[in-house]
Amino acid sequence: MLFSSIVFLFTFLPIILILYYVLPKGMKNPVLLLGSLIFYAWGEPIYLFLMIFSIIFNYICGLDISRNLGDKKAARKSLVFNVAVNLAVLGFFKYEGFVLNSLNMALPVDIPFREMALPVGISFYTFQILSYIIDVYRGNVKVQKNLLDFALYVTMFPQLIAGPIVKYAEIDEQLHVRTESIGKFGDGAMFFIRGLAKKVLLANTIGMVYTDVAAMAPEDVSVVTAWLGCLAYTFQIYFDFSGYSDMAVGLGKMFGFEFPRNFYYPYVSKSITEFWRRWHISLSSWFREYLYIPLGGNRVPVKKHIRNLLVVWLLTGLWHGAAWNFVAWGLYYGIILIIEKYFLQKKLERLPAVFGHIYSLVLVMIGWVLFFSPSLGGAWEYLKLMFGVGGHGFLDSQALYLVVSNLGLWVVLILASTPVVYYGYEKYLARKKAVADILIYAGLFLLSIAYLVTETYNPFLYFRF
Structure with missing residues (x-):
């Protein structure tokens, strides 16, 4: 079930909200838990059993680790066992086909396997569970003894399938004590509508441009057309994913929760280092806290620091998808970040801002080619078109x-991917903000609903992760 669907907006969400606010305080978490399980089971009911297994298994492991904290050896064994099982489950469902297919291609063998549907959100909720288990082991959080509250943390539908990845330490207290108010509900509704409009009106619309370019025969694609197709995807994935994250944050507020921000205008970055401080912030934070720092971070000799960066970015690529183009995408960013750290950082800081923006955007767009292509070979063929090898010349009528x-859509996308629109709204409409909020957000909501009713193109790119 997508947030940007009629059934969610006019059936599921209203029912959950009514029950949540009508029933007594002690029933709020059970209502959210039941709603979250229904939400998860909507698309693939069979995987609800996998979710329930994960909840019970990790709940028991958390108790066991907490009980053995006085005996570090026993606690460490329990931690290693838990992490191994969680990663094995993730690996089986997400990477079995990739590994066996790679072996079949590399070796004179033919190992049969059947492609399975990927459990929705498994990468996200596995990382959330691991944050809880590791923090219990570290003594950073108290073990959760209430099974229902732990289950709610794992399954909470606002951020279950696409994040942000909420670490247990960020939400521990909120599971027990949180405040609902009209003001907070209103802020949440505005966040949600803003995210819905980004997803439906911007991402879906520009996504059709990318789809058209991707469907063209290579010999019909000019250099400019190839870059425009890549630019269209660049905007689509940003407004698609950040829109969904905004909806998640908004839904959290409507139920009294505060989730961390996941995007902060990444396309205004002046370096790739800055880009990854602004893009998918919760994932970058997770890898930094639970992998990069334990490996030694940057407080190690240069060779080990380079190793740490490459390991983190290799795994970041694999987290996004089980394919060699995702591996290449991760290593691509790891190499760029190493180059920036040791060679370019000071030079980039001295450059005029406009050159830093162009440098970052071009590298990010090249990275998206690795990301959206069906294979590593497909990425190479598309990159050749972007740089004038083959194709239909430099500029043609299709590009024009x-x-x-x-043209109007390109302008809106550019402005909306910067802070200009938001800050301008806050500055110039501050005196009549209440009226402006009602009119603007009501208009955005109605336009979004009109699109959903009349159009059938409504993908969500991060569903496959």
Whole structure:
């Protein structure tokens, strides 16, 4: 079930909200838990059993680790066992086909396997569970003894399938004590509507441009058309994913929770280092806290620091997808970050901001080619088109058509991916903000609903992760 669907907006969400606010305080968490389980089971009911297994298994492991904290050896054994099982489950469902297919291609063998549907959100909730288990082992949080509250942390539907990845330490107290208010509900509704509009009106619309370019035969694609297709995807994935994250944060507020921000205008970055401080912040934070720092971070000799960065980014690529193009995507960023750290950082800081923005955007767009291509070979072929190898020359009528027919959309996308629109709204409409909020957000909601009713193109790119 997508947030940007009629059934969610006009059936599921209203029922959950009514029950949540009508029933007594002691029933709020059970209502949210039941709603979250129904939400998760909507698409693939069979995987609800996997979710229930994960909840019970990790709840018991958390208790066992907490009980053995006085005996570090026993606690460490329990931790290693838990992490191994969680990663084995993730690996089986997400990477079995990739590993066996790679072996079949590399060796003179033919190991049969059947592709399975990926459990929705498994990468996200596995990382959330691991944050809890590791923090219990470290003594950073108290073990959760209430099974229902722990289950709610794992399954909470606002951020279950696409994040942000909420670490247990960030939400521990909120599971027991949180405040609901009209003001907070209103803020949440605005966050949700803003995210819905980003997803439906911007991501879906520009996504159709990318889909059209991707469907063209390579010999019909000019250099400019290839770059426009890549730019369209660059905007689509940002407004798609950040829109969904905004909806998650908004839903959290509507139920009294505060979730961390996941995006902060990443396309205004002046370096790739800055880009990854602004893009998918919760994932970067998770890898930094639970992998990069334990490996030694940057407080090690240069060779080990380079190793640490490459390991983290290799795994970041694999987290996003079980394919060699995702491995290449992760290593691509790892190498760029190493180069920036040891060679370019001071030079980039001295450059005029505009050159830093161009440098970052071009590298990010090249990275998205690795990301959206069906294979590593497909990425290479598309990159060749972008740089004039093969294809239909430099500029053709198709490229001009894509620019002119979508000119207004390109302008809106550029402005909306910067703080200009938001800060301008806050500054110039502050005196009449209440009225402006009602009119603007009501308009965005109605436009989004009109799109959902009339259009069938409504993908969500991060569902496959």
